[in-house]
Structures are given as C-alpha cells and as structure tokens.
Amino acid sequence: MAKRRDVAIVGVYATKQERFSQRSALSLTMEAIHGALDDAGLTMKDVDGYLGFTFPAGSGMGVTDGNVAYQLNNPFGLVDRYSGAMALLQAAAAIREGLVETVIIAAAGSRATADGRTVAWTRPEYEFTEWTGSMTPAQFALQMRRHMHEHGTTVEQMAYGCATVRNNGHKNPDAIMFQRGPYTVEDVLSARMVADPLTLLMCSIVNDGGNCMVVTSGERARACKRPPVWVLSGAMESRYTAYFEAPSLEMLKGREKMMKAFGRAGVRHEDVDIVMIYDHFASGLIMSFEGLGFCEIGEGGPFIVENIGLDDKHPVCPDGGNLSFSHPGNPYNFKAIEIVRQFRGDVNDLCPQSAEGVHTYDRSICRKVRDPKLAACCGPMTGRHSFAILAKD
Amino acid sequence: MAYDKPLPRPTPLSQPFWDGAREHKLLLQRCQSCGAYRFTPQALCRECYAEEYEWAETSGRGKVYSYTIVYRPQTLTFMDDVPYVLAVIELAEGPHMLSNVVGCAPSDVHIDMPVVVQFEDATDEITLYKFRPAE
Numbered sequence: 001m002a003k004r005r006d007v008a009i010v011g012v013y014a015t016k017q018e019r020f021s022q023r024s025a026l027s028l029t030m031e032a033i034h035g036a037l038d039d040a041g042l043t044m045k046d047v048d049g050y051l052g053f054t055f056p057a058g059s060g061m062g063v064t065d066g067n068v069a070y071q072l073n074n075p076f077g078l079v080d081r082y083s084g085a086m087a088l089l090q091a092a093a094a095i096r097e098g099l100v101e102t103v104i105i106a107a108a109g110s111r112a113t114a115d116g117r118t119v120a121w122t123r124p125e126y127e128f129t130e131w132t133g134s135m136t137p138a139q140f141a142l143q144m145r146r147h148m149h150e151h152g153t154t155v156e157q158m159a160y161g162c163a164t165v166r167n168n169g170h171k172n173p174d175a176i177m178f179q180r181g182p183y184t185v186e187d188v189l190s191a192r193m194v195a196d197p198l199t200l201l202m203c204s205i206v207n208d209g210g211n212c213m214v215v216t217s218g219e220r221a222r223a224c225k226r227p228p229v230w231v232l233s234g235a236m237e238s239r240y241t242a243y244f245e246a247p248s249l250e251m252l253k254g255r256e257k258m259m260k261a262f263g264r265a266g267v268r269h270e271d272v273d274i275v276m277i278y279d280h281f282a283s284g285l286i287m288s289f290e291g292l293g294f295c296e297i298g299e300g301g302p303f304i305v306e307n308i309g310l311d312d313k314h315p316v317c318p319d320g321g322n323l324s325f326s327h328p329g330n331p332y333n334f335k336a337i338e339i340v341r342q343f344r345g346d347v348n349d350l351c352p353q354s355a356e357g358v359h360t361y362d363r364s365i366c367r368k369v370r371d372p373k374l375a376a377c378c379g380p381m382t383g384r385h386s387f388a389i390l391a392k393d
Numbered sequence: 394m395a396y397d398k399p400l401p402r403p404t405p406l407s408q409p410f411w412d413g414a415r416e417h418k419l420l421l422q423r424c425q426s427c428g429a430y431r432f433t434p435q436a437l438c439r440e441c442y443a444e445e446y447e448w449a450e451t452s453g454r455g456k457v458y459s460y461t462i463v464y465r466p467q468t469l470t471f472m473d474d475v476p477y478v479l480a481v482i483e484l485a486e487g488p489h490m491l492s493n494v495v496g497c498a499p500s501d502v503h504i505d506m507p508v509v510v511q512f513e514d515a516t517d518e519i520t521l522y523k524f525r526p527a528e
C-alpha cells in the first residue's frame with residue numbers, strides 16, 4: 001500500500017476543551033506544546049520548526065517569525081501561522097527537503113482574552129460584508145443553498161451528517177457536547193433556525209482549548225516513544241479569502257488537484273478508513289467528499305448517507321468533530337490528533353475498559369473505528385482547501 | 394434615529410465606490426486594458442493584471458446567485474432586522490456582490506430572481522447598496 005514513510009506525527013496533545021477556560025490562548029498553547037513534546041519523548045531543544053499560534057508581540061518589532069523564535073528561544077528554520085492539514089503538508093515538505101527535522105504545530109483559542117482570535121466581523125477589512133449583517137453561519141448557508149439549487153442536495157442529507165457526527169461526540173467524554181444526544185435527523189431539522197437552511201445543530205459549537213502535534217523525520221520518528229503516524233501526501237489550494245469575498249462553490253474546481261494526492265500517496269479512496277472532515281457546518285460534510293474526489297460533484301448528499309457511520313466504509317469525525325467535540329476557533333489540528341488516537345487505540349469513550357484500549361464496538365457506547373490504517377485529515381472547505389493523507393505504521 | 398449598525402470604513406482604493414453610492418450610482422472598477430469589471434475593489438485586474446482602471450457606472454441589475462434568511466445574527470445590532478435576507482447577487486456586469494434583498498417577503502426570494510439595486514442613505518457619508526425584486 002503506502003510508499004512514503006519519511007515524515008511522521010510522533011506526538012499529540014489537547015488541553016481540556018471547555019466552554020470558558022478563563023485562560024489565555026497563550027497559556028493553552030504552551031500547555032499543548034509541552035504535552036505534545038512529552039508524548040513524543042522530545043524537548044523544545046529538539047525542535048527546529050514552528051507552525052501555528054502567533055505569539056503576542058513582546059517589546060520588539062511586533063508579531064513576526066523572529067518574534068516567535070525569540071520567545072521560544074529556538075533558532076527555527078521554518079515559522080508560519082497555519083495549523084492542521086496545511087501545516088502538516090508545509091512541515092512535511094520542509095522536512096523532506098532537509099530544511100528542518102522536527103516541527104511543532106500548535107493552536108489555541110480562548111474567549112477570556114483577545115489573543116489567539118479576532119472578534120469576527122469587526123475588522124475594517126470587512127468593508128463589503130459586515131454592514132450586510134453577514135456572519136459565519138450565513139456564509140456557509142449561502143454555499144449550501146447554492147449547492148442545493150445546483151445539485152438537489154436535501155436538508156435531510158445535511159441533517160443526517162450532522163446527527164451522525166454529533167452522536168459520536170455524545171459518546172466522547174472529552175467532547176464539549178458529551179452526552180448531548182443522541183440526535184435524530186428530525187431533531188437536527190427541528191432545531192432553531194440560524195441561517196436558512198442551517199439549523200443550530202448544523203453549526204459548530206464555540207469554546208476554548210488548545211492543541212499541538214509534533215512532526216519529524218522518519219529516522220527520528222523511530223526513536224520516539226509512540227508509534228509514528230505517517231504523513232503520506234496531500235494537497236492544498238487557495239482561491240479567495242473567506243468572509244471577505246462573496247462565498248461560492250469555486251473550491252470544488254480544485255477536485256483534480258486533490259485527487260492527484262492519492263496517487264502520490266500510493267493509496268486509493270476506497271482504502272480510507274477514517275475521514276476527519278472539517279465539519280464547521282453541514283456544508284463541509286457534504287462538499288468535502290466531493291472536493292476530495294470520494295464521489296462526483298453534486299453526489300455528496302447521497303454519499304454521506306451511505307458512508308459515514310462508524311461501521312460504514314468511511315467513518316467521519318469519530319471524536320464528534322467541530323460540531324460536538326470542540327471548536328476553539330482553531331480546530332484544525334484536532335483532525336490529525338483524532339486520527340493518531342484512533343490508530344494508537346487511545347480512544348476515550350463509554351466502553352468499560354476504554355482506558356486499557358479494549359473496545360466493545362457497541363455503538364451506543366463505543367466510538368472506536370475498527371482497525372483503521374489509513375485516514376484523511378481535512379482542512380476547511382472554504383476559499384482555501386486542504387487535506388493530508390495519514391497512515392498507521 | 395441615528396444609524397446604529399456597523400458601517401463600512403472606506404479605504405483610498407474603495408472611496409470612489411462609496412462616493413458613487415452616495416449619488417445613488419453603483420460603480421465598479423473596469424479594466425482599461427481588457428474591459429473586465431471587478432468587485433471587491435482591487436489594485437489589479439484579475440483577468441489581465443493591468444493596473445489602469447476607471448470607475449464605471451453599472452446597470453445596477455443582477456440576479457440572486459444564492460441567499461439565506463438570517464434568524465440569529467452574530468451581533469445584537471441586527472436583532473431588530475430578523476428575519477432578513479442575505480444574498481450573493483450576480484451583477485449583469487459579472488462580479489458577485491454580498492448584499493441584502495429587501496422589498497419583498499424573505500420567503501419570496503429565490504435563486505435566479507432578477508433584482509435591481511436600491512440605495513439606503515445610512516449617514517451623510519455612507520449610502521448602502523441593497524437589492525429589491527426587479528419589475
């Protein structure tokens with residue numbers, strides 16, 4: 001199957017995800033960094049690349065790559081601001097080229113302080129959107145409505161996807177929405193309307209929390225504490241700035257580019273055991289399968305109804321996703337972290353012996369995917385689109 | 394009563410657009426090299442990368458590319474307006490524009506509905522461009 005075994009995720013960590021942490025995003029980020037390094041058996045001095053959370057400016061020249069390196073007191077060969085799939089691909093490329101060997105990818109969001117997130121819709125750049133009364137769910141409602149018009153996608157299909165992901169979160173003690181369920185399609189459809197056709201249960205939660213992962217070369221990965229999770233390939237593409245421009249279905253045109261990544265990875269769509277969709281809204285669940293080439297454009301609705309349950313061909317977001325597990329503004333890393341945990345068998349659920357890695361596969365209490373070996377880690381389906389293909393050792 | 398919702402903050406690049414709106418004209422940048430229209434305002438033509446452009450008056454006409462009816466806004470200032478229609482308008486000249494559809498029941502709005510611009514003077518400086526069903 002997979003060929004490339006030269007870059008791996010070797011450490012992951014998530015802070016406790018909470019509605020209100022009363023902690024700064026900086027504090028959550030630092031806990032996550034130390035936690036992920038411990039998980040890998042590495043220290044900050046082993047790290048030469050940094051991606052993600054932008055540290056607040058100190059007394060120097062403001063927020064720059066130099067500022068990040070200065071505060072972490074490390075001479076980094078790579079500094080950028082992305083996390084999740086885009087950062088994994090950036091780190092993997094830099095490691096393969098020999099620019100760096102070990103990269104930490106950290107992110108956090110907190111509503112206690114302004115660091116780490118910007119209050120939506122209040123920046124001067126939103127000159128052509130803010131005054132209209134636009135807001136995040138409405139942007140994706142506009143995408144979804146157009147998709148329904150062009151392809152006949154139904155609200156029942158959207159609701160099915162959201163109920164399925166939320167019912168995984170229902171069984172996840174670490175999820176913000178733990179034991180908030182189970183939901184039926186009817187429950188999702190009858191929830192309060194936010195921005196037609198999106199009901200409240202089709203929209204992400206909002207909360208606080210931090211996350212981090214450590215990526216390194218194949219050679220160093222072999223010496224780490226836990227089994228490596230290989231970063232085989234992936235693809236990314238930007239088309240427009242979400243929230244600044246009018247939303248469209250443009251990103252689906254990137255489908256061919258996304259599909260080529262499967263060839264580079266030496267794997268087939270049908271072999272993918274877990275798909276960590278960026279499920280910010282129902283639209284992401286449906287359009288990501290189309291955009292990655294799992295199905296034809298327009299067939300995402302019927303496709304998810306057949307494929308995304310825990311015992312179906314392509315289980316989606318067994319952690320509960322952005323809809324139910326956590327969305328601290330920066331949930332991108334969680335998409336990879338859950339894959340690592342599922343591969344390792346570190347899955348916290350209601351099975352009596354889940355702490356020892358023993359699972360019942362009784363779907364009323366168990367959210368462990370059976371023997372997963374290959375997974376897709378997705379970024380958002382907005383003006384920027386990305387995903388990475390990850391494989392078990 | 395004073396307008397209490399968020400207002401756009403024009404930039405040097407966009408100021409002529411807002412000056413036009415104040416005179417109830419919907420202006421778009423038009424490339425002087427290839428003739429392509431663009432929105433939002435940008436320094437370069439997206440078709441040919443030419444920097445030279447003029448502000449050209451448009452027909453103010455278009456059709457609904459997509460829409461949503463907002464019931465729960467993100468900020469309280471829009472609470473009095475719910476439910477309101479947020480829409481992407483495909484202008485006759487090509488570019489897409491995020492705006493509101495007014496002048497009809499939200500439930501009457503549909504994709505491909507022909508619309509025409511309707512200006513609303515919010516303050517002495519800012520006039521907003523919304524759209525209503527075209528006759």
Ligand SMILES: [Zn+2]
Binds near residue numbers: 426428429441
């Ligand atoms: Zn041009």
